[in-house]
Amino acid sequence: MTVRTHVIPDVGAKTAVPALEPLLFELARPGRSGRHVVSDDAADIPAAFQRKTPLHLPELTEPQVVRHYTHLAQLNYSVDAGMYPLGSCTMKYNPKVNDRVASLFADLHPRQSYRTTQGVLALAYELEQMLAKITGMDFVSLQPQAGAQSEFTALLVFKAYHAKRGEAATRRRIIVPDSAHGTNPASAAMCGYQVTTVKSDARGNVDLDALKSALGPDVAGFMLTNPNTLGLFEERVREVCDAVHGAGALVYGDGANMNALLGIARPGDLGFDCVHINVHKTFSTPHGAGGPGAGPLCVKAHLRPFLPKPWIVREADGSYHYDTAREDRAPAGLGDSIGTIKQRIGNFGVLVRAYTYMKTLGEDGMLETGRDAILAANYLLALLRDKYDVAYDRTPMHEFVLSAAKQKRQGASALDIGKALLDEGFHSPTVYFPLIVAEAMMIEPTETEPRETLDAFAAAMKRIAERAESDPASVKAAPKYTPLARLDEVTAARKPVLRWQRPV
Amino acid sequence: MNANPYSPHTEEDRAAMLERIGVRSVDDLLTAIPKDARFPRLGLASGLSEMEVQAHLERLAAMNRTAGSGPFFIGGPIQRRYIPAAVPVLALRGEFLTAYTPYQPEVSQGTLQGVFEYQSLIAELLAMEVVNSSMYDGGSATAEAAFMAVRVTGRKKVVVATEVDFTYRRTLRTYGRGPELEIVEVPTAKLAASAEDAACLIVQHPDAFGSLVDVRQIADAAHAAGALCVQVTEPHANALLEPPGALGVDIAVGEGQPLGITMSYGGPHLGIFACRESLVRQMPGRIAGQTLDANGTRGFVNTLQTREQHIRREKATSNICTNEALAAITAAVYLSLLGPEGLRAAARAGVARAHALAKRLAALPGCAIANEGPFFDRFTLRTEIGGWDLRNALIARGIQVEATASHYVDGRREGRDDVIAQCTELTSEADADALVDAVAQLARSPETVAAR
Amino acid sequence: MSTVPDDLRYSKEHEWVRADGDVATIGITHFAQEQLGDVVFVELPEKGATVRQYSSLGVVESVKAASDIYAPISGEVLERNVKVIESPELVNTDPYRDGWMVKVRLADKGELAKLLSPADYRSHIGETAGAGAD
Incomplete structure (x- = not known):
């Protein structure tokens, strides 16, 4: 890994690249072990059930394991190490106090009685209230464990809503814009819906005419990311929502870009029926190299009856319990609820972190966050616009999309530019998404990068643009200062090796 | 000072950034947003310092009874097991x-x-x-x-x-x-x-x-x-x-x-x-x-x-x-630290302790193991008290178990009315003693429990 | 090799057909493989399956894209190219010969007439007539 301070805006000295690490299995030797658990018990298991298949887990000592994972960690780029401008991912700083307080809730089982978990319920209840206020919605389910699961949950809610009105059989279609995240059509299909894609107009908005002609009595809902994946606010968002409602369908808000709206606008005031929150984006919870996340679903009152159960209830005396799991008297029924996505409160350990972040920021911090995120993106765009084509030349919100089409003609693609950025000590932006922009590079700086870092990133991007012009082969040859050169994804897919195999 | 403590921008930075963009204020960047929806107040409390937020979360955490604070037999897919320090x-x-x-x-x-x-x-x-x-x-x-x-x-x-x-x-x-x-x-x-x-x-x-x-x-x-x-x-x-x-x-x-x-x-x-x-x-x-x-x-x-x-x-x-x-x-x-023998040892401990505990409980009057065949590291205990009431009586004594009938579906309790006891390598002899003693006491006076 | 050989018929979805009596060989065009990039996986129907004109016949995948192969003509699958399943790179290196997909017994020779001529296909993919030769 190249190590740079990100404060000095020139080409930093490259440090030695950390060595690769053997696999656990290659480090192991029969007979090595630690002593972490007691081993004096004998288990009585009928012979027919006993394991006869050999169990070749690696045998290692603790010092080896510590070195192994320390070395692996050193091969990773992370927000702790530097700017991570992945568009649509909101890779902001992950505060450390959030991790520490999460450990206060580690030794609790979700099947404990509500009597022994009043602190959990109080926190979750307040978190629901805060999320409702921030999104302008009425009720919140904390159960979905990620954005995509929240989309799926919301579409189940849509289905139940239409069923209640006797229209489940007729409303079989979900509309998504062509700029949508892949999860949107995938969630719709998983929920048994057909998917219709509508195009974007010349300004990067949903093409309202195309949407209107796609709408009809067979449509269950429309899924909209706002700001959209181009980083642009839907200029006619209310007309879009009105058109969808006019057709008897519902509007789903994909909250992936909610960071832009903190203190700026609330989906509930714009016409959305619901919105999900990626707390691992907007509310600073660490993304853990791919997960965990949490995806609370925030809805307007008319969708509440269909939310997953149980619901947390607060009594007048300030105590809490679950409506469908009352222990002192007969519990409430499921009613019109879709059922259960995840027992009780979803990824609670993640939600504690989000809650802590929200308590830290408070009202004013929340209002400032959206503004700073938008300021950073516009500033970075201003620094880059003379070197790269801008996909849609409008004022972006918290992220923007450049096109490397010009550089591609010169011989260096968006992918190549991303790889060259790795050599400059930065992570690559999101490339080749959204699909509607050729050679797309989607850049989201977030509010937590200092101006010096934004300047350094822009300087790196400019150097690469200049190299694309003068020496595209050098850009194509990147990265040179990372633990590995470009990886052969074609062979990986043609001849999949998906696990270590013991040499025979 | 910034209201968001993680924001790095000074007012000087913000002014310089706005100047580079060519606008006077961030508001000028937000004209696409319907005017009446712009800049909502959210109704949240003021932000806290790290020290305050730590104390606040500690207060909330203190309102819970952690699994490790007493004998604990709740399990199923989620289990309380020993986690090595590394x-x-x-x-x-x-x-x-x-x-x-x-x-x-x-x-x-x-x-x-x-x-x-x-x-x-x-x-x-x-x-x-x-x-x-x-x-x-x-x-x-x-x-x-x-x-x-x-x-x-x-x-x-x-x-x-x-x-x-x-x-x-x-x-x-x-x-x-x-x-x-x-x-x-x-x-x-x-x-x-x-x-x-x-x-x-x-x-x-x-x-x-x-x-x-x-x-x-x-x-x-x-x-x-x-x-x-x-x-x-x-x-x-x-x-x-x-x-x-x-x-x-x-x-x-x-x-x-x-x-x-x-x-x-x-x-x-x-x-x-x-x-x-x-x-x-x-x-x-x-x-x-x-x-x-x-x-x-x-x-x-x-x-x-x-x-x-x-x-x-x-x-x-x-x-x-x-x-x-x-x-x-x-x-x-975890698996690389435990290795095959460590994993087997942890698993064996759960099985051995569950079997030992079940044997003691089954010997109590009015108690029986409800599993029909061989079981692994948890079992169901059937008593005259009924699982639900037994579970609540045990919680009142600081012992956490799960009742099979705690599983509600649409307003009714689902399944059999037993309790389930999960054992792992963290289930101690003292935990087992506490459960056996409590069940023995409660089983002697089922009327008292039911009357609760 | 021509990128649009003159002895074949084409579909708008970039499949080609080589008719020999009542047996037709089907594959995807040079243009299609170039658009896809390195092909990593090919899924084809079993022998004996029947395919209908313009319905999905199989799938061809690169690392970052997956495309349906549409049957340019109807008929019964006589043979599928096992070699292309084992070595999908044949679709890139030799799309018109070793990279063929399936052989089909033509159900309706009239369908061939509905397909594009080489000249029409060239203009379909934006090449000027006759400029398709390497």
């Missing part, structure tokens, strides 16, 4: 914790190799050919297994045993509303006879009540009817029991939390998902694979991505994007 130290390193999905493999080898090793370890443990890089949890993995079986077989009926954990069955039913699957619940004993027209049979072994199940016979029946066999499993059990891959299982799923991951009141956890290699293109979720870099050096990438939502969109095998990669790496750290 596990959080390694898995929560910032380089793992604050990385994103490994979209740039050249600077993500730590994640990718870590996940590849996780896949390899779980494949070995379950004796399954292919393992993905994780689902959210055991429940969603079970539902996704059913969806996968529906894709593979082209059938829409899913048969699940009533002895599969109730939370998994609930999630399955909820998920099934999407594609409108026919979900049939039958006792495990009738599973093999219910395979006709089914996409899959879903069996749990050891089951929710701890009983051991003859999975091979169920897998054979499924295959004879053209259905798949899905086994819900628990990681530690595979150290001692014949694993799914040796029982003819096509898809094995389960909750990976017991592998060094904190209970955290339900998540984040780890959905284990494994299948036969021949089915890999229908598998949901990310998969790490081995390859070479441009210099011929071994490295790892996410592969077979055309199954996934970012490429296949509405034709993807699942909508999953964010998964539980960090939990997968945590599980791998």
Whole structure:
């Protein structure tokens, strides 16, 4: 890994690249072990059930394991190490106090009685209230464990809503814009819906005419990311929502870009029926190299009856319990609820972190966050616009999309530019998404990068643009200062090796 | 000072940035937003200092009774187990914790190799050919297994045993509303006879009540009817029991939390998902694979991505994007620290202590073990008091157990009225004594308990 | 090799057909393989399956894209190219010969007339007539 301070805006000295690490299995030797658990018990298991298949887990000592994972960690780029401008991912700083307080809730089982978990319920209840206020919605389910699961949950809610009105059989279609995240059509299909894609107009908005002609009595809902994946606010968002409602369908808000709206606008005031929150984006919870996340679903009152159960209830005396799991008297029924996505409160350990972040920021911090995120993106765009084509030349919100089409003609693609950025000590932006922009590079700086870092990133991007012009082969040859050169994804897919195999 | 303490901008910075953009204020950048919706007040409290927020969270935490604060026998898919000190130290390193999905493999080898090793370890443990890089949890993995079986077989009926954990069955039913699957619940004993027209049979072994199940016979029946066999499993059990891959299982799923991951009141956890290699293109979720870099050096990438939502969109095998990669790496750290003998020892401890405890409880007047056959590391206790009342009386004495009847469905209590006792290597002799003494006392005076 | 050989018929979805009596060989065009990039996986119907004109026949995948192959003509699958399943790179290196997909017994020779001529296909993919030769 190249190590740079990100404060000095020139080409930093490259440090030695950390060595690769053997696999656990290659480090192991029969007979090595630690002593972490007691081993004096004998288990009585009928012979027919006993394991006869050999169990070749690696045998290692603790010092080896510590070195192994320390070395692996050193091969990773992370927000702790530097700017991570992945568009649509909101890779902001992950505060450390959030991790520490999460450990206060580690030794609790979700099947404990509500009597022994009043602190959990109080926190979750307040978190629901805060999320409702921030999104302008009425009720919140904390159960979905990620954005995509929240989309799926919301579409189940849509289905139940239409069923209640006797229209489940007729409303079989979900509309998504062509700029949508892949999860949107995938969630719709998983929920048994057909998917219709509508195009974007010349300004990067949903093409309202195309949407209107796609709408009809067979449509269950429309899924909209706002700001959209181009980083642009839907200029006619209310007309879009009105058109969808006019057709008897519902509007789903994909909250992936909610960071832009903190203190700026609330989906509930714009016409959305619901919105999900990626707390691992907007509310600073660490993304853990791919997960965990949490995806609370925030809805307007008319969708509440269909939310997953149980619901947390607060009594007048300030105590809490679950409506469908009352222990002192007969519990409430499921009613019109879709059922259960995840027992009780979803990824609670993640939600504690989000809650802590929200308590830290408070009202004013929340209002400032959206503004700073938008300021950073516009500033970075201003620094880059003379070197790269801008996909849609409008004022972006918290992220923007450049096109490397010009550089591609010169011989260096968006992918190549991303790889060259790795050599400059930065992570690559999101490339080749959204699909509607050729050679797309989607850049989201977030509010937590200092101006010096934004300047350094822009300087790196400019150097690469200049190299694309003068020496595209050098850009194509990147990265040179990372633990590995470009990886052969074609062979990986043609001849999949998906696990270590013991040499025979 | 900034209201957001993590914001680095000084007023000077903001002014310089605005000037470079060519606007006077951030407001000038927001003209696309309907005027009446702009700049809402949210009604949140003022922000707190770190010190205040720490104290506030400590106050909330003090309102809970932690599992370790007294005898604890609640378990099922989520288990209180010993977590070696090195596990959080390694898995929560910032380089793992604050990385994103490994979209740039050249600077993500730590994640990718870590996940590849996780896949390899779980494949070995379950004796399954292919393992993905994780689902959210055991429940969603079970539902996704059913969806996968529906894709593979082209059938829409899913048969699940009533002895599969109730939370998994609930999630399955909820998920099934999407594609409108026919979900049939039958006792495990009738599973093999219910395979006709089914996409899959879903069996749990050891089951929710701890009983051991003859999975091979169920897998054979499924295959004879053209259905798949899905086994819900628990990681530690595979150290001692014949694993799914040796029982003819096509898809094995389960909750990976017991592998060094904190209970955290339900998540984040780890959905284990494994299948036969021949089915890999229908598998949901990310998969790490081995390859070479441009210099011929071994490295790892996410592969077979055309199954996934970012490429296949509405034709993807699942909508999953964010998964539980960090939990997968945590599980791998745990397994590498314990090794095969450590894992077997932990599993043996649970079994031995459950069996010893069951023997003592069964000897009490009015008490019996309700499992019909052999059981693993948890069992059900039937008393004259009834499970629900016994559980509440035990909680009042500081002993936490689960009642089988605590599982509500639509306003009524579901299932048998027993209590379940889960044992692990953390179940101490003193815990067992406390439970036996309390049950003995309560069983002597069932009227008092019922009158509560 | 021409990128649009003159002895074949084409579909708008970039499949080609070589008719020999009542047996037709089907593959994807040079243009299609170039758009896809390195092909990593090919899925084809079993022998004996029947395919209908313009319905999905199989799938061809690169690392970052998956495309349906549409049957340019109807008929019964006589043979599928096992070599292309084992070595998908044949689709890139030799799309018109070793990279063929399936052989089909033509159900209706009239369907061939509905397909594009080489000249029409060239203009379909934006090449000027006759400029397709390497």
